[in-house]
Structure formats: C-alpha cells, structure tokens
Amino acid sequence: MKDLTMSLYCGITRRRKSFWCCRLLSTYVTKTRYLSELKEDDDACKKAQQTGAFYLFHNLAPLLQKSEHQYLAPQHSLLASLQKPEMETELKGSFIGLRKALFQLNVKDASLLSTAQALLRWHDAHQFCSRSGQPTKKNVAGSKRVCPSNKIIYYPQMTPVVITLVSDGTRCLLARQSSFPKGMYSALAGFCDIGESLEEAVRREVAEEVGLEVERLQYSASQHWPFPNGALMIACHATVKPGQTEIQVNLRELEAAAWFSHDEVATALRKDNPSYQQQNGAFPFWLPPKLAIAHQLIKEWVEKPTCSILPA
Numbered sequence: 001m002k003d004l005t006m007s008l009y010c011g012i013t014r015r016r017k018s019f020w021c022c023r024l025l026s027t028y029v030t031k032t033r034y035l036s037e038l039k040e041d042d043d044a045c046k047k048a049q050q051t052g053a054f055y056l057f058h059n060l061a062p063l064l065q066k067s068e069h070q071y072l073a074p075q076h077s078l079l080a081s082l083q084k085p086e087m088e089t090e091l092k093g094s095f096i097g098l099r100k101a102l103f104q105l106n107v108k109d110a111s112l113l114s115t116a117q118a119l120l121r122w123h124d125a126h127q128f129c130s131r132s133g134q135p136t137k138k139n140v141a142g143s144k145r146v147c148p149s150n151k152i153i154y155y156p157q158m159t160p161v162v163i164t165l166v167s168d169g170t171r172c173l174l175a176r177q178s179s180f181p182k183g184m185y186s187a188l189a190g191f192c193d194i195g196e197s198l199e200e201a202v203r204r205e206v207a208e209e210v211g212l213e214v215e216r217l218q219y220s221a222s223q224h225w226p227f228p229n230g231a232l233m234i235a236c237h238a239t240v241k242p243g244q245t246e247i248q249v250n251l252r253e254l255e256a257a258a259w260f261s262h263d264e265v266a267t268a269l270r271k272d273n274p275s276y277q278q279q280n281g282a283f284p285f286w287l288p289p290k291l292a293i294a295h296q297l298i299k300e301w302v303e304k305p306t307c308s309i310l311p312a
C-alpha cells in the first residue's frame with residue numbers, strides 16, 4: 001500500500017467548494033484563505049482529508065475510466081489498502097499515462113490531474129536535502145518539504161516557458177520538433193533563462209530558433225503544463241518587421257518552420273487531429289488540440305490577426 005498511499009492526491013478544493021455552495025454564501029476569498037490555512041496547519045489538513053475527495057495515482061499515472069472517446073477521472077474517499085491490480089478491478093479503471101489521456105479529459109479534470117502529477121513528481125524528486133543529504137519530510141498538505149536537521153524549507157517549483165506565435169502581419173510562423181506527432185505544427189516554445197524577463201526570453205527564443213528579430217509583442221495568457229517537470233507556459237503574440245521574414249531554422253532545436261497563411265491556419269483549426277498518413281506518404285498539417293495553450297494562441301490570431309501589439 002505504501003506506494004499507493006504516497007500517490008494519493010487530495011481534491012479537498014472540490015468537496016469543500018460544493019459544501020460551501022450549498023450551505024454558506026461562498027466567496028472566492030473565503031475558499032482561498034481556507035486552502036491557504038490547510039497548507040500551514042497539519043491538523044486542519046488531516047481533518048479535511050477525512051471528508052476530502054482523492055485522485056489515485058500509481059507511478060505518476062492517474063486512475064481513469066474509459067468512456068467512449070473520453071477519459072473520466074473518478075474521485076474517491078480514503079481507500080482501503082489494496083494492491084494495484086485489485087485497486088483497478090475494484091474501482092473499474094486503469095492507471096493510464098497522463099500524456100496519453102490529457103486531451104481526452106474534461107478541462108477541470110485535466111487541470112487538477114496536471115497539478116497533482118506535477119506535485120507528486122516534485123515530491124518524488126526532492127526526497128533529500130541538497131545541503132545536508134538528510135531525508136526531507138513532507139507536510140500533510142504536500143505544499144512543502146523540510147529538512148529536519150537544518151530546517152531548510154523546500155517549496156514546489158515550476159519552470160517558466162515562453163510560447164510565442166510570431167506573425168508578419170498577414171501570415172503566422174509555425175514550427176515542429178522531431179518529437180512532435182507527425183504533421184503537427186505549433187508556436188515556438190522555449191525555457192526562460194535565469195535572470196531573463198519575459199520579453200527578453202521571447203526575443204532570444206525567436207532569434208535562436210528561427211533567426212528572426214521580434215519587433216513587437218503582446219502577452220496573451222498562461223497555462224500550467226505538467227511535462228517534463230511542471231512548467232508555467234507564458235503565451236505571447238509577436239510580430240517581426242515587414243520585409244525581415246526570411247526564416248533560418250535552427251536544426252538542433254527544430255525539424256522545420258514555415259510561414260502559414262490565414263486561410264491555411266483557419267482550415268487546420270477546424271479539423272480534428274488527423275495523424276493518419278496520406279497516400280503520398282506525407283502527414284496532413286494539423287495543430288495542437290484545444291486544451292493546449294498553443295491552440296488558444298493560434299485561434300486568437302485567426303480571429304484577430306492584426307491585434308495591437310506592444311513594442312518589445
């Protein structure tokens with residue numbers, strides 16, 4: 001049972017929220033303060049767990065139920081001690097890799113399971129204090145780990161990543177890495193370097209990957225992304241100077257990059273993900289699925305290709 005116990009992720013948020021919706025006049029502030037209290041108060045957290053709802057993970061794979069073209073993420077109350085196969089039979093589900101299932105979950109489950117998996121992975125990788133080498137101890141909520149010998153507190157971290165849709169005013173630039181599914185193109189993405197601002201990271205990544213200079217940029221939105229180790233994806237639109245649009249692909253990072261017309265992109269957005277091979281051996285052009293922030297960024301551009309963009 002040990003590894004299953006380690007991998008329970010408590011969804012107290014939900015249970016508590018519905019409770020408040022029915023019984024009290026819930027406010028976002030009240031809920032937020034309660035969750036903040038649970039992070040610091042082990043006794044309050046233990047009490048909340050008695051009525052909390054749990055997602056179950058095994059080796060970072062969530063327990064899911066398959067329903068036609070969708071996965072459902074059932075929640076459980078505290079569970080009896082069972083081994084993995086019995087657990088799957090008992091709960092009528094299977095432990096499935098999150099990468100495989102993510103885009104077939106509803107938005108709420110996808111978001112909670114991504115958070116849960118990132119947190120479980122962080123705990124797994126921070127078992128020891130990097131200063132003393134001693135085992136660290138998790139608090140009940142799982143919001144931090146403490147080294148008992150020197151009292152250093154470790155908090156879960158995520159890595160900032162910029163994702164940028166570059167436009168030249170009429171076309172947008174999409175690229176693919178060799179690891180992407182065949183035929184899929186996306187916006188340019190890259191990890192922020194230490195000490196960089198968001199604007200500097202966008203300018204550097206665009207220059208590094210496609211050899212272009214960003215003239216203007218505009219923040220769009222952000223999204224937590226669980227892979228590879230929990231990233232905060234920060235999405236931006238950017239433009240390059242008209243006439244300075246010749247792409248020089250950095251083949252160490254990308255397999256291909258190209259300019260696409262408004263019509264090409266609008267048509268691809270309307271299609272589902274076709275990963276089938278055409279008769280000529282090629283794979284059709286397609287875009288990341290709806291849940292990915294890259295999709296949102298591309299959709300925004302299609303709806304408003306000339307949105308006002310700030311100087312970089």
Ligand SMILES: NC(=O)C1=CN([C@@H]2O[C@H](COP(=O)(O)OP(=O)(O)OC[C@H]3O[C@@H](n4cnc5c(N)ncnc54)[C@H](O)[C@@H]3O)[C@@H](O)[C@H]2O)C=CC1
Nearest residue numbers: 159161186187188189190191225227228233253288292294
């Ligand atoms: N392009 C897209 O549509 C999407 C990309 N992403 C994510 O964005 C992330 C960043 O994109 P990439 O083009 O791979 O990044 P990237 O363009 O920064 O290149 C990755 C390389 O940067 C280096 N690197 C620097 N800092 C790193 C760090 N903190 N962690 C790992 N490697 C680091 C490594 O050498 C690595 O091979 C990926 O992990 C991917 O999961 C997520 C959603 C969509």
Ligand SMILES: [Mg+2]
Nearest residue numbers: 188189190253
């Ligand atoms: Mg990149």
